[in-house]
Structure formats: C-alpha cells, structure tokens
Amino acid sequence: MAVRTLLFYFKIYLKITSQYFKVKMQYRADFIISSIGMLVTNLVGILPLWIIFNSVSSLEGFTYYEILFIYSFSLIALSPLQLFFDNIWNLWTHLIDGTFIKYYLKPINVMFYYMSEVFDIKGLSQLAFGAAGLIYASVQLGLSWNLVSIVLLLIALLGSSLIMVSLMIMAAATGFWITNPFHVIAFVFRFREIVKYPVTIFNNFFKFLFTFILPIGFVAFYPSQLFLKSFTDADLLAYCSPLVGVLLFSLAYLAWNKAIKSYSGTGS
Template structure:
C-alpha cells in the first residue's frame, strides 16, 4: 500500500507537469498513434504482394501485431529507462535516489514513467478487433484471463531484459548503445517466428525471449495449438527474466560508487 500511494502521488505530479502544456501532451498521443499506424501499413504493403507469409494470412499477422502493441505499450509507460545513464549516473541523480528509504529501482521507475504511452493499448485492441473480424475465432471464458497473464508476462520479459541492460551503467559511467540494438531485436517478436531462420527462432525463444511478448501468446489466441505450450509458459518466462533484471540491478547498486571523481 505504501508503494501504491507513492506511485499515485508521483502520477499526480507527473500529470500536473504534462498538462501544463496540454497541446504537447495531446501531440504525444497523436505521434504514438501515427508511429504504430506506419508499422501497420508496412504489414499491409507486404500482403499486397502475397496472400500468405509462411502459412500465416494477413489477418493473423495483423492480429499478432495488435497483440504485441499491448504489452509493449504497458512496458513503455512504466519502464522508461532509455536515458538512465545520462540522467542518473553521469549527472549524479542516482546519489539522490539512494538517500531515500524506497528501493532505488522503484524510485527510478516512478520518476521516468510516461503514462501517455498507454495509448498503444487502445491501438492494440483496435488492431486486434479489426483483425478478429476477418478471422473465425472461438474464445472461452478462460481466454480473457489468459490474455491478461500473457500480457503481464510479456511486460515482465521486456522489463527484465531492459533493466539488466540499464544496470550496465551502474558498473561503468560510459554511455552504452546496447539498448537501441535490443529495441530493434525486440520488434522481431511481433511477427510469426517461423518466418525466421531456426537460429533466430532459438534466440528469440530461449535467449532473448521476445517471441513470448507477441507471437506465442497471440498464436494461442488464434487457436494455433502447435504453439500452445510456449504460450502457457509466458508468465513463467516473464518472472524468470524480471527476477534476473532485479538481481543484476541490486548487484549494480552494490557496485555503484557515486558521482564525481
């Protein structure tokens, strides 16, 4: 309850700051929506030249993409760690964080969150709904619950990987370009995994498990029984990778020596 109250206070302060420039806040929503629309257009262009993509039709690929947007949007809204090195390590703001009686990672998350990124959740549901109208899907009462568990598992996977990468800054004050590279790799999870080489499939499943963020859960919702087992372990994979991320973060905090010379 303490952390929840603290989160609400941070959220209120954030909204006060953002709403001081209302048009800028609205422009952020529009920009995010247009960015996702461009990616959707790319898929439509591909299927303008073919009716099947290694056994997947247009609506199925669009459905997978729409599903992927939901955990990605939640992750982007909460774990906005892109400028951690510059702001907290090089500028020394992490020293301020470490003097407070709240876990350092929780504080960083609350200070850097971007709730406007949640527009991607709305976009994801719209895209999924549009694709579902072109598909003959049969869902049971259990599927919405599984959908929620899959989405949270995907968020945890992304969070664990990027918290781990962010923690590298705690061992060195040099800037790292690993996160942009990992961001590009992560986008592979929004397409059917069997369109890639087997080596890439293995990497996206067991090393950098971005396929669990989009493809495997979405394929289950598409009644693709071949991938059902993978979809079911999505929450477990999320827990494992998130715990790894927190462990590396705590290790880095113990290693951190503070700003200055």
C-alpha cells in the same frame, strides 16, 4: 505484511504519478503532439504488412489478420514498458552527472523510486491502438472469447510485458559499470520491432536464438498461438510466456540490485 507493503507502494506511486501529471498538463500541446506521433508510428508499422499481403496471400502460413493479431498483441504487451519504465532512457544522464545518488536517500526500493518518476502518457495511445487492432483482427478471424480466454489473455500479456521490461532493465544496469548505457539500451530496444512478427519467418538459428537465448518470441508470437489456435492445438511454448516473464524479471531485478551496489557517484 506483503499486502500492506504493496498498498504502501501503491499509495506512493499514485502520489508521485499525480505530481508528474500536473507537470505534464502544463504542456498539453506536447502531450497531444506526442500521442499523435505514437499513433502515426504504430500505423506506419502496419504499412509493411499491408504491402506484403498485397503481393502474397500468406506469410509462412499466416494470413494478414493473424499477423495483425500478433502485431496488436505485441503493442499491448509493450505498452507497460512505454508507460511505467520510460525513465530507463534517462539513466545514463543521472549516472554521468551524479544525480542518481539521490535514489539511495529514501527508505524505499531504488528501482521503484527511479522508475515511478516518469509515467509516459503517450503510451496510452499505443495501448488503445493495440487493443483496437486485437479486437478488429479477432472479429475478422471469427475468434470467440469467453471469461476463460480473456483471463488467459491477461495472464499471457502480463508475462509477455515482463520479458521486454526485463531485457531493458538488464541493458540499463550495464550503465553502472560502463557509465553510458544508452547504446546498449538502444540496441535492446530495437528488438521490439522483431517481436511483432512470427518467429517462424526466421531461419533455424534465429528461431533458436529468439526462443531459448534471447526469448523475445515469447513477447507476442508464442502466446498469440493460444488464441489463433485452440488451446489443445497450441504448442507447449504458447503457455510459457508467464513463466519466462517471471524468471527473466527475477534475473533483471537481481542484476539491477547488484549493479546499484557498485555505484558510488561521480567521485567529485
């Protein structure tokens, strides 16, 4: 039954996404320009690292290529948010003008229906940039990869991706009570800049905050340690991203379902 349900939703997603692609390909210049813009944004993000490491040889014990590895890991982990959940940014307009009510009228999951309407193609350029950076940093660091480490990398990335996705969903869910969640979403989205750097560069208060309260340290820093160190030398927290991701997504899904039950349209 579970497999049949997954196949059912997969087929629907392909149909919805194919229609979205047809619409977007009518504006190819917009796609090209936005993809270039995404690449430039990620390149500019590396610039502070280059400036810092022109003055120092290490940052809290991390070399330039180790920081680049963490940075690239974060870009890959954040790509699903960009690709599959970008419609989060449009939620406030649907809530204000009352059009969100249409998502209740189909016999499918509301979150799936809403999020599947937008596939942000330019996120593919972020994914490619992150993968290229990860490979380049790995080569410079002399990291060796085998089937076990690659599978572990994919599992870690999946868990890491769920963390930021979950935080954004919970931020969006506030809109069902405060009507316009744009500023809450924008505030949470800013944390994507913090996840690109080691948690250890912060003081003890923020280390605790970003580990146990707002666990963005598990998006890139902690799981990266599995590959920057040997599996036996890595801290226990390095193995926790999948668990944290699943738990946080479960909370986000519960929050979303509770929130949509409180929605009654514009009332007009």
